[in-house]
Amino acid sequence: MSTPQLDKDLKKVVSLETATHDLSVKLAAPGLALLFLLAALVWALFSFTEGPYSYLVVTAAVIAAYMALNVGANDVANNMGPAVGGKALTMAGALAIAAVCEAAGALLAGGDVVSTVSSKLLIGDLHLSARDFIYVMSAAALASAMWIHIATVLNAPVSTTHSVVGGVVGAGIAAAGFSVVAWPVIGTIVLSWIVSPALGGGLAAVLLMIAHFTILDRPDKLAAARRWVPVFVGLMIGVFAMYLATKGLKRIWSPGLPMVLGLGLIAGALGYWAAIPWVSKRVPGLENRTKHVSGLFRLPLILSTGLLSFAHGANDVANAVGPLAAIVAAAETGLSSPESVALPLWVLAIGAIGIAVGLALFGPRLIKMVGSKITKMNEIRAFCVALSAAVTVLIASALGLPVSSTHVAVGAIFGVGFLREYFSNDAIRNPPLKVEVEGARSDQFNQTAEQAVDALKGRVDRRLVRRQHVLAIAAAWIITVPASALVAALLYGLMRLLPGG
Numbered sequence: 001m002s003t004p005q006l007d008k009d010l011k012k013v014v015s016l017e018t019a020t021h022d023l024s025v026k027l028a029a030p031g032l033a034l035l036f037l038l039a040a041l042v043w044a045l046f047s048f049t050e051g052p053y054s055y056l057v058v059t060a061a062v063i064a065a066y067m068a069l070n071v072g073a074n075d076v077a078n079n080m081g082p083a084v085g086g087k088a089l090t091m092a093g094a095l096a097i098a099a100v101c102e103a104a105g106a107l108l109a110g111g112d113v114v115s116t117v118s119s120k121l122l123i124g125d126l127h128l129s130a131r132d133f134i135y136v137m138s139a140a141a142l143a144s145a146m147w148i149h150i151a152t153v154l155n156a157p158v159s160t161t162h163s164v165v166g167g168v169v170g171a172g173i174a175a176a177g178f179s180v181v182a183w184p185v186i187g188t189i190v191l192s193w194i195v196s197p198a199l200g201g202g203l204a205a206v207l208l209m210i211a212h213f214t215i216l217d218r219p220d221k222l223a224a225a226r227r228w229v230p231v232f233v234g235l236m237i238g239v240f241a242m243y244l245a246t247k248g249l250k251r252i253w254s255p256g257l258p259m260v261l262g263l264g265l266i267a268g269a270l271g272y273w274a275a276i277p278w279v280s281k282r283v284p285g286l287e288n289r290t291k292h293v294s295g296l297f298r299l300p301l302i303l304s305t306g307l308l309s310f311a312h313g314a315n316d317v318a319n320a321v322g323p324l325a326a327i328v329a330a331a332e333t334g335l336s337s338p339e340s341v342a343l344p345l346w347v348l349a350i351g352a353i354g355i356a357v358g359l360a361l362f363g364p365r366l367i368k369m370v371g372s373k374i375t376k377m378n379e380i381r382a383f384c385v386a387l388s389a390a391v392t393v394l395i396a397s398a399l400g401l402p403v404s405s406t407h408v409a410v411g412a413i414f415g416v417g418f419l420r421e422y423f424s425n426d427a428i429r430n431p432p433l434k435v436e437v438e439g440a441r442s443d444q445f446n447q448t449a450e451q452a453v454d455a456l457k458g459r460v461d462r463r464l465v466r467r468q469h470v471l472a473i474a475a476a477w478i479i480t481v482p483a484s485a486l487v488a489a490l491l492y493g494l495m496r497l498l499p500g501g
Contacts, residue, residue: 029361033069036357040065040350047346053331056134060327061350063141067164068320068354069362070148075160075319076102076359077366078409079312079389083305085371086382088298091364097302098309098363099356105313106352107345121165122172123182130330135495136175137323137330140167143488144319151476157366159404160319162480165189168323170485174492193404193477196392197411203388204412205419211380212423221293222283229296230275236300236387238268240307275300290378297379301386308390312405313355321351370410375417375465385412410473417465424464 044061048054080094089097128136144163151158165186172180211232218224242264245255255263279296286292325347371377377385392408 033357033361036069036354037062037065040354043346043350047344048328048331051331053130053134056131056138057324057327057331060134060138060141060324061347063138063145064321064324064347065350065354067141067145067148068317068351069358070145070152071160071316071320071351072102072355072358072360073362074148074152074157074366075316075405076309076312076355077363078157078370078406079308079386080305080359080363081367081370081372081409082377082382082385082413083301083371084367085377086301086379087377088301088379088382089305091367094305094367095360095363097306098359101306101309102313102355102359103352105310106317106355107348108314121168121182121185122180128175130334132175132496133330134327135492136171137168137327139171139174139488139491139495140164141323143167143170143484143491146487147480147484151480152362152366155365155369156476157370157406157410157473158476158480159193159406160316161189161404161406162193162477163484164319164322166481166484167488169481170488171492173485174489193407196404197407197414200389200392200408200411201415201418203391203415204384205415207384207388208381208416208419211384215293216290216380221288221290222286225293225296226279226283229279229300230272232297232383232387233275233300234268234272236304236307237271238264239387239391240304241267294379297383301379301383304383304386304390308386311390313352316405317348317351317355320354321347324350369469370413373466374410374413374469375420377416381416381420385409385416388412388415407477414465414470421464 041058041062044058048057048061051057076098080089080098083089084091084094122136141164144160144167147163147167148158148160169181169186211228214228214231215221215224242260245260245263278299282296286295325343328344328347389405389409389412392412
């Protein structure tokens, strides 16, 4: 028979076990991240063993691994969030797809953008020793990683591209003054930051408007879906086929523009014809409701999300390994800011694996925030976000321009949310006032309806996009560049104080 004292002791034991379990869960992710950093250190020791700067290269490899973890934790969430928020993917499924596609994109198509970040932000004639140049790039990478880590802890989706560019510029100025910065290139990058969210948001809104006009606003939504969903699928497949032809397979095949366009048309047509029987088979079991029709976009959304992750891996692996690639080149040649930056497989592997590990360990929190806390998602809205973001990022990657995938993805989410808000408020402001009611009470019914509408018009418009997130994200974007630049300048100064610096 239990006693009060025994019951108290048992409760204490249970509480202790629960606390121990919770603590072990909290420590698991940092512990695994530390193991990855140690693995990167060992990998670099075996991969780069020659030259007087080998120890600096190994140190830079660990910094790059730390940066890659943060890119995965923060940046990738912007791509996967809409699919999770739209209930098309579970969190586990999203993490698995993103890990595979991010790594594949980084390894297969990441080369051109890496050279843009590492070698074009600072002018070629730096008058710096190879050691000082290595310090510049190491400080830039570490400052970027530290800032993104802080932003992730604060649940703020910031641009890793902003961070790495600010770090390179800040360390470069600390090393050689303001004249060392290639300001025209910085101006081009800043312009891309402005264009990217506008283009992503505008394209997502246009796609959603088309979906409303062709499917959602039709009396017979199922018949409209049977006709138009294959068109959306064909468009998606055609766009990504053109990207793979120009970037994903560049190392083994470099087709000309006519062949790329032809391949896109053929792939799009095949996707369209393949989607027709797939849609027709599923339509008879659905109800004529938006919720049921949205389910037809689930598989296309999953495919587009995977391809978007591939594009992100190709474009944003530069944020993790760009400075490391420049450091390796400087250590091998003894020259500062080498014009051509070699991309060893071991360098890209650190970025690719690190992004995947960072996403798996620390990504779910921001995925939930982006997917559900800015505006409500369903499969159709998330598909429009993913496709518009993919097109924008793919175009930028094909041009070798380091744009912010955060700006693109979040801009697309805002575009969909504000359009949804406009549709909702327009329905409140301009509803049908008169209805046909049999019997003598129709006038009384319509009078009551008019009073209800007047009451609705007197209300504040519905806010379907959370403004506090708009302001917080905008503030984070503005702060990122100067913050990472300042930290990088301070870190460079500290590195110069080290023995041999």
